[in-house]
Amino acid sequence: MKNCPVCSEDFVQIEYEGEAVLRCPKCRGSFLPGYRLEIIRHRQLRKTDELKAEAQSEFSHDTKDKIRCPRCHGKMEKRPIDGRYPSLTLDHCRNCDWIWLDGGELPLAQLLFETSARNAVQRDMQKRAAELEASPERKAEFEKNLAALPDDLPGASGDARQTLVADALDLAFGIILRS
Numbered sequence: 001m002k003n004c005p006v007c008s009e010d011f012v013q014i015e016y017e018g019e020a021v022l023r024c025p026k027c028r029g030s031f032l033p034g035y036r037l038e039i040i041r042h043r044q045l046r047k048t049d050e051l052k053a054e055a056q057s058e059f060s061h062d063t064k065d066k067i068r069c070p071r072c073h074g075k076m077e078k079r080p081i082d083g084r085y086p087s088l089t090l091d092h093c094r095n096c097d098w099i100w101l102d103g104g105e106l107p108l109a110q111l112l113f114e115t116s117a118r119n120a121v122q123r124d125m126q127k128r129a130a131e132l133e134a135s136p137e138r139k140a141e142f143e144k145n146l147a148a149l150p151d152d153l154p155g156a157s158g159d160a161r162q163t164l165v166a167d168a169l170d171l172a173f174g175i176i177l178r179s
């Protein structure tokens, strides 16, 4: 059995969001292949509140010392968990492509990924809105498309109407961006 690179405790294998992860029962750190971290980051099985609670209860410190890979015993490299916070790091073994995350850093990595994905959507919407403002013709066309939507759809539930409105907005933006 491999040992924790921080406190030498034996790892236990746990299932985290459907993926096998080696966990240190003492410091709560996680050791896993890089591709599995990507899968976990993209998977949003739990609510933001649950991730926050887990990150807060399990986070104790961010290891600053160079540590050795529990698989090949080579030196691991420090890498930012998220480009926006360069001082918060994970440890990566280039040889094995496995990653060490201190306690609480796995849910934190998920939260950071979620917020950056949400920011990207927001930036995209702002860009589209700015494009509309910049072109009176495009704006007029967009508003015409929007006005063409029926106010009330007989038999359509709220959700179905939401979907219809969303589809119409997508269509309108599609037309605007192509023209």
Ligand SMILES: [Zn+2]
Pocket: 004, 005, 006, 007, 008, 009, 024, 025, 026, 027, 028, 029
């Ligand atoms: Zn440990």
Ligand SMILES: [Zn+2]
Pocket: 069, 070, 071, 072, 073, 074, 093, 094, 095, 096, 097, 098
């Ligand atoms: Zn290694």
